[in-house]
Amino acid sequence: MTAKLIKGTEIREQILDEIAAEVEEIKAKHGVVPGLVTILVGENPASISYVTLKIKTAHRLGFKEVQDNQSDDIPEADLLALIDKYNNDDSINGILVQLPLPKHIDDKKVLNAIDPDKDVDGFHPVNVGRLMIGGDEVKFPPCTPAGIQEMIIRSGTETKGAEVVVVGRSNIVGKPIANMMLQKGMGANSTVTIVHTGTKDLKAHCLRADILIVAAGVPGLVKPEWIKSGACVIDVGVNRVGEKVSEKTGKKIAILKGDVDFDAAKEIAGAITPVPGGVGPMTITMLMKNTLKSLKFKLGLM
Ligand code: NAD
Numbered sequence: 001m002t003a004k005l006i007k008g009t010e011i012r013e014q015i016l017d018e019i020a021a022e023v024e025e026i027k028a029k030h031g032v033v034p035g036l037v038t039i040l041v042g043e044n045p046a047s048i049s050y051v052t053l054k055i056k057t058a059h060r061l062g063f064k065e066v067q068d069n070q071s072d073d074i075p076e077a078d079l080l081a082l083i084d085k086y087n088n089d090d091s092i093n094g095i096l097v098q099l100p101l102p103k104h105i106d107d108k109k110v111l112n113a114i115d116p117d118k119d120v121d122g123f124h125p126v127n128v129g130r131l132m133i134g135g136d137e138v139k140f141p142p143c144t145p146a147g148i149q150e151m152i153i154r155s156g157t158e159t160k161g162a163e164v165v166v167v168g169r170s171n172i173v174g175k176p177i178a179n180m181m182l183q184k185g186m187g188a189n190s191t192v193t194i195v196h197t198g199t200k201d202l203k204a205h206c207l208r209a210d211i212l213i214v215a216a217g218v219p220g221l222v223k224p225e226w227i228k229s230g231a232c233v234i235d236v237g238v239n240r241v242g243e244k245v246s247e248k249t250g251k252k253i254a255i256l257k258g259d260v261d262f263d264a265a266k267e268i269a270g271a272i273t274p275v276p277g278g279v280g281p282m283t284i285t286m287l288m289k290n291t292l293k294s295l296k297f298k299l300g301l302m
Helices: 008-030 045-060 076-087 107-113 125-133 143-154 174-182 202-207 282-298
Strands: 035-041 064-070 094-097 163-167 191-195 211-214 232-235 239-245 252-257
Touching (some): 035 045, 035 076, 035 282, 076 107, 094 282, 125 174, 143 232, 163 174, 163 202, 174 211
Parallel strands (some): 035 064, 035 094, 211 232
Antiparallel strands (some): 239 252
């Protein structure tokens, strides 16, 4: 069997077109557009390139985009005051603080200072709690898990009653996607198992999965013989395993590998996400969707 490829790059385009159309409609009817502020502290190159992509995407969608760059010696109290300013700014619907922050700043304190109704990353404990309750309580599902669920839905994979096995129990991927897949509703209603470094027989659990979601950060962890024939495999792992020269730009770029042995797995799975070009492009896409949702909540449209 050669698995169907679930391409994040294609699904991203569909969702961004849907968001852009909604932004146009809201602008015409209500005279406002979603406002997103990205606070970047310091000059971490990976953060800069991630933030640059966010800005580009927000501009493409017609959002109001505010880029607030701060030097890496900003006192914690000043950063908290800055967040307070945006919490009280009516034109801002989403506040994003790019991590990692410098060592003298307490990440938790900063993320918890964001108004939960503008926490489009979905990391505030209030939003984590809302996600756990499920249903109408959910405001902002965290972006990577939301992207994973969207890919599963748009690939036409049946989730109701499906055995879902999630490899990894992180707060940003493993735990939230497991929670989302067990809720009632579309793209969920599954029977979910989480496996992790404390699990005794990873292979036995993975082999039961109709939908296998892997977020371990270990290149090639999941072997083809761990995959049930016809399963839907979502590989969240992004592992830098070397460098190569880009044919397009002539510059050195990272060689990325997923957590699944892709070449062999695609002969067994029914559907599979590639790395790169799979889950990766979905995170910023879902951040934009959450920012639009935030404005819709404010306007009483949701
Ligand atoms: P993490 O390190 O916080 O968590 C990894 C989890 O995997 C842990 O819970 C650990 O118990 C489990 N794990 C690790 N090795 C294991 C093993 N050998 N057997 C069983 N379980 C094991 O990582 P994370 O933040 O959840 O990210 C996981 C991967 O997903 C990384 O490669 C990361 O780069 C990638 N990621 C991609 C995106 C995206 O594409 N947008 C977003 C977030 C994370």
